[in-house]
Amino acid sequence: MQEPVTGAGLRLFVFPHAGGWSLMFHDWPERFPSDWRVRALDAPGHGTLLGSAPLTGADALVAHFLDRLMPEITDERTPYAFFGHSMGSLVAYELTRRILAEGLTPPVWLGISAFALARPNEGTPSPLDAALPDDALRHRLGALGGTSANVLADPRLWAVFAPAVRADLMVLRELCAAPPRAPLPVALSAFAGTDDTAAPPARVAPWAERTTRFLGLRVLPGGHFYFQDDLGALAARVTADVHTALHTPAAAADAR
Numbered sequence: 001m002q003e004p005v006t007g008a009g010l011r012l013f014v015f016p017h018a019g020g021w022s023l024m025f026h027d028w029p030e031r032f033p034s035d036w037r038v039r040a041l042d043a044p045g046h047g048t049l050l051g052s053a054p055l056t057g058a059d060a061l062v063a064h065f066l067d068r069l070m071p072e073i074t075d076e077r078t079p080y081a082f083f084g085h086s087m088g089s090l091v092a093y094e095l096t097r098r099i100l101a102e103g104l105t106p107p108v109w110l111g112i113s114a115f116a117l118a119r120p121n122e123g124t125p126s127p128l129d130a131a132l133p134d135d136a137l138r139h140r141l142g143a144l145g146g147t148s149a150n151v152l153a154d155p156r157l158w159a160v161f162a163p164a165v166r167a168d169l170m171v172l173r174e175l176c177a178a179p180p181r182a183p184l185p186v187a188l189s190a191f192a193g194t195d196d197t198a199a200p201p202a203r204v205a206p207w208a209e210r211t212t213r214f215l216g217l218r219v220l221p222g223g224h225f226y227f228q229d230d231l232g233a234l235a236a237r238v239t240a241d242v243h244t245a246l247h248t249p250a251a252a253a254d255a256r
Contacts, residue, residue, distance in 0.1 A: 009035035010108075010242060011072055011080040015065075015088030015095075016040060017114075018168035019161060021047030031235035041065060045164040054167030058174040062094050066102075069095075073104055081242055083111035086199070086224065087168055090115060090175040093210070096186055106186050109245040110211070111238055113191040114224050116203030117210075118176065180210075187213040187245035191234065193226030194219055215241050 012032065014025050025040035032038050043061060045054030055061045073080060084092030089112040099106050188211035192201040201219045208214040218237050220226045227234040 009033060009078070010037070010246075011078055012036055012038045012238075012242075013069065013072075013080065013082050013092075014038065014040040015082065015084040015092045016042075016046075017086035017088055018172055019046075019165035020085070020088070021050075023047055027231065028235070031231050032239060041068070043164075043168070045167060050160075050164075054164045056167045056170040058094065058171050058178075061091065061171050062098050065091070065095050066098055073099060073107075076105060079108045079246065081109040081111070081245075082107045083113065083238065084115075085113040086115055087172045087175075089113055090172065093184075094175060094178075096184060097181065100184070100186075106184075108187065109215075109242045110184070110186050110188045111191065111241070112188060112204070112207050114193060114196055114199045114204070114226070115207075116199040117206045183209065184211045185213070186211060187215055187241070187248075189215040189218055189238075189241045191218045191220065191226075191237070193222040193224060195222060196224045196226065198224050213245070215244060 010033075014022075014028065016022070016024060022040035022042045028040065029036075029038040042049045043055060044052035044064060055064060082092040082096060084090070092110060093112065096106055096110055188207065190204050190207040192199060192204040194201070201217060205217045208217070218241075220230070220233055220237070222229050
């Protein structure tokens, strides 16, 4: 496990989408307050951990992140928060649940981005499936955006990244199959792009039911990767919501 890095006003941990990796979020730290430490996390088989075998089970993936973050989340000198995009939303949500179950201090705020919740008696609303043939999977990833066109077009690059993508989609299916749980006692904001057909705002809004401290649905211009066009707008909204979570006592928020 890594040693905690302290001294920042907040530690914001970012969980990427299916097939995503930390390098795709390299420009995030400069958009947030200077006393924040912003870090995107790689799962095995992704980015800085490309040489590791991808994990195909939800419990194993959550356990991986819990182990890597244990020095950070048990260091109470600096608060921390989670932001998950697309599949990363469910990972951040389940990790928060695991942290609470183990009696650890939870994040002060949880950001859920571009993930639609299923309607009753409906399977995952994701347009992606681990069983899709390569051509279909590459086409759907391309339509969503967020994946390099070079990776999708080059058979050699695709062969390197495809195992991680398919492993993520297996994890996603398992997470989506989990029954609804009791609302989290953690401040939560939901984010959606105006033109996102995979996770339209109306399907992201039900995240309000997954927390006792819902700060609101934040709809920003764009598609599934809405923040690629205007990261500053998202960073400003995240900063404001984290500030609210930090400075609004839980009892007052629950009474709203």
